[in-house]
Amino acid sequence: MAVDVLTTADGRAKTALSRDYARQWFAAREAGDPIAIGDAQPPLHPSRPEKPELLNPRDVPRRRPGSAQGRIAILHSVAHIELNAVDLHWDIIARFTDTKMPMGFYDDWVKAADEESKHFNLLCDCLEAQGSHYGAMGAHAGMWRAAEDTVDDFMGRLAVVPMVLEARGLDVTPGMIDIFQSAKDTQTVDALKVIYAEEVGHVAYGSKWFHFLCGRHDMDPKEAFHQLVRKYFHGALKPPFNEEKRAEAGLPPDFYWPLADKLPPHSQN
Numbered sequence: 001m002a003v004d005v006l007t008t009a010d011g012r013a014k015t016a017l018s019r020d021y022a023r024q025w026f027a028a029r030e031a032g033d034p035i036a037i038g039d040a041q042p043p044l045h046p047s048r049p050e051k052p053e054l055l056n057p058r059d060v061p062r063r064r065p066g067s068a069q070g071r072i073a074i075l076h077s078v079a080h081i082e083l084n085a086v087d088l089h090w091d092i093i094a095r096f097t098d099t100k101m102p103m104g105f106y107d108d109w110v111k112a113a114d115e116e117s118k119h120f121n122l123l124c125d126c127l128e129a130q131g132s133h134y135g136a137m138g139a140h141a142g143m144w145r146a147a148e149d150t151v152d153d154f155m156g157r158l159a160v161v162p163m164v165l166e167a168r169g170l171d172v173t174p175g176m177i178d179i180f181q182s183a184k185d186t187q188t189v190d191a192l193k194v195i196y197a198e199e200v201g202h203v204a205y206g207s208k209w210f211h212f213l214c215g216r217h218d219m220d221p222k223e224a225f226h227q228l229v230r231k232y233f234h235g236a237l238k239p240p241f242n243e244e245k246r247a248e249a250g251l252p253p254d255f256y257w258p259l260a261d262k263l264p265p266h267s268q269n
């Protein structure tokens with residue numbers, strides 16, 4: 001199922017398949033007849049549509065919040081992140097089956113993959129309501145890098161993808177909601193509120209299973225997290241952090257502040 005999603009190129013087709021497999025997964029779980037985990041060879045790069053063209057970040061259209069075109073560019077970049085997230089979630093399901101995990105791990109990732117699929121569709125709906133669509137402009141080429149860098153490191157993947165990249169989403173989404181609120185685009189505000197609420201869960205799944213694996217190997221989670229993020233994530237983490245939502249997701253300040261390029265504001269006291 002995971003490899004089917006990963007090898008489907010079209011965004012709407014990929015998310016339709018993803019949501020259908022998630023329904024099948026949970027129906028089987030509820031019926032007490034769970035689908036076997038099995039094993040498969042996920043591709044190194046997931047299939048993607050011909051458009052958008054993948055560009056160096058400095059060539060991606062500017063995202064100025066003050067204009068309708070700028071807001072479409074913001075929506076487009078978030079849709080691109082969500083499509084990438086769909087693939088990231090199915091990839092972690094298929095990639096690390098050599099490590100035996102409780103079924104609850106797969107439940108969490110299938111649920112999150114389903115939600116990422118919904119997020120992509122919601123943002124495509126918003127783009128289409130503005131007369132645009134996913135693929136209408138260039139998008140960031142570097143999105144799959146975290147997956148490539150951690151292709152053989154399960155704990156590294158958990159540290160960098162849910163606990164750094166998705167946690168960053170919690171920091172920036174409230175500002176994005178404000179932008180669309182000011183523009184009176186209620187459709188996008190509603191979509192971003194759904195995304196914001198559900199992304200807390202995705203970060204929490206990352207933290208939960210990262211701590212689980214640390215416990216299994218008798219490792220100190222905070223030290224392991226710092227070491228893996230320094231190894232696989234390029235650059236410092238950027239404050240301001242959404243400390244409240246990060247706490248809700250099981251990420252305490254001593255995990256991320258030591259990796260930031262500034263000192264915490266309360267460190268002066």
Ligand SMILES: [Fe+2]
Nearest residue numbers: 082085116119
């Ligand atoms: Fe998402």
Ligand SMILES: [Fe+2]
Nearest residue numbers: 085166199202
């Ligand atoms: Fe997510």
